[in-house]
Amino acid sequence: MNGTDTPLLVIDTSYGSTVGLLGREPCIETDSRSHVERLQVNIAKVMDQAGLSADDLRTIVVGLGPAPFTGLRAGIVTAKALAFATGARLLGQDILEPQARYAYSRFKQQDHTRLLVLAVNDARRRQLYYRLFGDFGGLETPARPLTEMSIDYPAAICEKIAAIAQEQESQDHGPVALVVSGHGTGRYADQWEHLAEQLNTQVMMDEGSFLEDRTRGADLMAACVCKRAQQGLIDPVEPLYLRRPDVSVPNPLKHVAVQS
Known part of the structure; x- marks a missing residue:
């Protein structure tokens, strides 16, 4: 698959964030405290560097984790919104x-x-x-x-x-x-x-992370999900948290007899 002929964008926020077009140098943020805020900026940056607009995208690949809640959710929500706005195909890949x-x-x-x-x-x-x-x-x-x-x-x-x-x-x-x-x-x-x-x-x-190998890592993620999709193995684009909620079911209330 050629990144120029069929523009494919990779977005992953399982650890820091990685945003990149297939076959091109990705933009990587390793600071987990600021990567969410810079996600939209980095998407615009890699698209601009490639001379593409969002409407040129044909496929968006997003990392599903498993990873902690906040950062992971931000990447998936952004990918879903971008796919909805552009009509690009959205594929999810665990990391x-x-x-x-x-x-x-x-x-x-x-x-x-x-x-x-x-x-x-x-x-x-x-x-x-x-x-x-x-x-x-x-x-x-x-x-x-x-x-x-x-x-x-x-x-x-x-x-x-x-x-x-x-x-x-x-x-x-x-x-x-x-x-x-x-x-x-x-x-x-x-x-x-x-x-x-x-x-x-x-x-x-x-x-x-494999994504620290920059272009090779982002391209590997895209290759994995595209081959799975060709075989009909398409995962729901939902975050993989895996951790059970830190809540417990409360004990039933005791019945108290009311005296008249």
Whole structure:
């Protein structure tokens, strides 16, 4: 797909913000305190630099997270409004599949070791959003996840991943290595080191987002969602928060007898 012939805009606010046209240098904001306010400005900037107007857009790809509430919602609302105003097709893509694909392309083994990728994003409150991937064909087929997308504490994630990795190693009758990739990886290095000891295997750490690779990252996100769409795998354009609301159901009121 050529970004000039079929203008495609990528918007992601899962961590900071990334705004870019396919095949062109994106505008990236890493300051989570100001990226929401600058979102509209950055969209106008990348469109102007390409000599395009909003009405030229044919497709808008927006990141669905998983990520914390405020910033993620801002990106999705903006993308929906822009698609409505321009008639552009709107596609949503979670950030964990392209994160896993990006890590796999950088760390894939030259020997026969099978590489698993644990894609994560910082969920705050000492938790991580995560999903484990195990099979990576070309972009013609989606990466195969080995877990559901979820949120948990790193220690609990390690327990789940250890069980799956041991099962995969037993089934494949060969060595398995693991990459942990995404924002928040480095913060819990001690957990991944303990996991490596438990599995007696190599666990590599890859802090940061695939979108920090700028044009390559934004284009990878677009490629993932467009290939999924071609196969009829279209996700609802709704934010992936995953965290349960911090509310509890109140106890029923006690019946009080009224005396006459």
